Amino acid sequence: MGTDNFQFTGARKYTNDEITVYWKPSACVHASYCYRELIEVFDPGRRPWVDMKGAPTAEIIRVVNLCPTEALTWKWNDEEKNKNVTPDQTNHINFKRPELATQSGTDEPENPVSVKIMPDGPVVISGNFIFEYSGNRKEFREGLLSLCRCGASHQMPFCDGHHRKIGFEDK
Template sequence: MERDNNSFSGGRRYRNNEITVYWLPDACVHASYCYRELIEVFDPGRRPWVDMNGATTDRIIEVVNMCPTEALTWKWNDEEKNKNISPDQTNHVIFRRPELLIEKENVIEKNPVSIKIMMDGPIVIKGDFTFQYSGNTKEMKDGIISICRCGASNHMPFCDGMHRKIGFEDK
C-alpha cells in the first residue's frame, strides 16, 4: 500500500519526463476533445485515465491545448522552459492556472508523522499513518494516538495514565 502523491487539492497530475498534465475534474464540461483525439492517453474507462506513455509529448500538448476549459492544463517539467510560452499554447498553466506553475514538489508532500516521546510518559503519534495492533488496521488521517511506554496500562497498547501511579521514570 502506498500513498498517492499525484493527487492534490482539486485534482490530479500526470507526468512523463518532459511535461506535467494537470486534471481538474470540477472544471470539465465534457466537450470530449481529449479522448476523441487521443484515446491512447485520455481514456475515461481506464484507471488511471491518463497514460502519459500513450503518445509523444508534442501530441499530448496539442490535445491538452484543445480542452476548452481549465480541466486539462500542462507545463514543462524544466522550469526554464516555462518562461517563454507562446500564446497559442492555450492550455499552458500560465494562461489557465498560473499558481500551478510555481507548485513546489513539497506542497503536496505530506508532513512526516510526528513521534514524540513524552517525558516519563507515553509515545504520542500525530499525523497520517496506518496503525496496526492486535490484528486491527486503522487508517489515521490527521490522527493522534498515545501508546503506553511504562508497561502498566490497563488499556494496552494505549496510555491510560498509569505511568504516574507507578512512578515510571525514563532513565
C-alpha cells in the same frame, strides 16, 4: 526535472519525462476533445484514465490545448522551458492557471471575457466578470464558468455534464 510547485485543490497530475498534465475533474464539462483526439492517452474506460506514455509529448500538448476549460492544463517539467511558452499554448498553466505559475517580476496578465458555445454542450465563459443570478444577486467571477444549455443539469444554471447522458444536440 524541476520541482513541481503547481499543486491546486482537486487536481490530479500525470507526468512523463518532459511535461506534467493536470486534470481538475470539477472543471470538466465533458467536451470530449481529449479522448476523441487521443484515446491512447485519455481513455475514460481505463484507470488511471491518463497514460502519459500513450503518445509523443507534442501530441499530448496539442490535445490538452484543445480543452475549452481549465480541466486539463500542462507545464514543462524543465522550469526554464516554462518561461518561454507562447500564448498559442493556451492550456499551459501560465495562461489557464496563472496563479499557479511563478512569474515574479512580471505584470499580472489581463483576463478578458470570452464566451464559447461548446458543440452539443454548455456555454463556457472565461475571464473576470460579474455574474448576475435571478433575484439581482451578483457575484464577481474570476476564471471559468460553464452554463447549462440542455436543461438537464442538477446544478442549474451550471453545467454538470448531463448533456452527454441525455444525448443533447445543437439544433
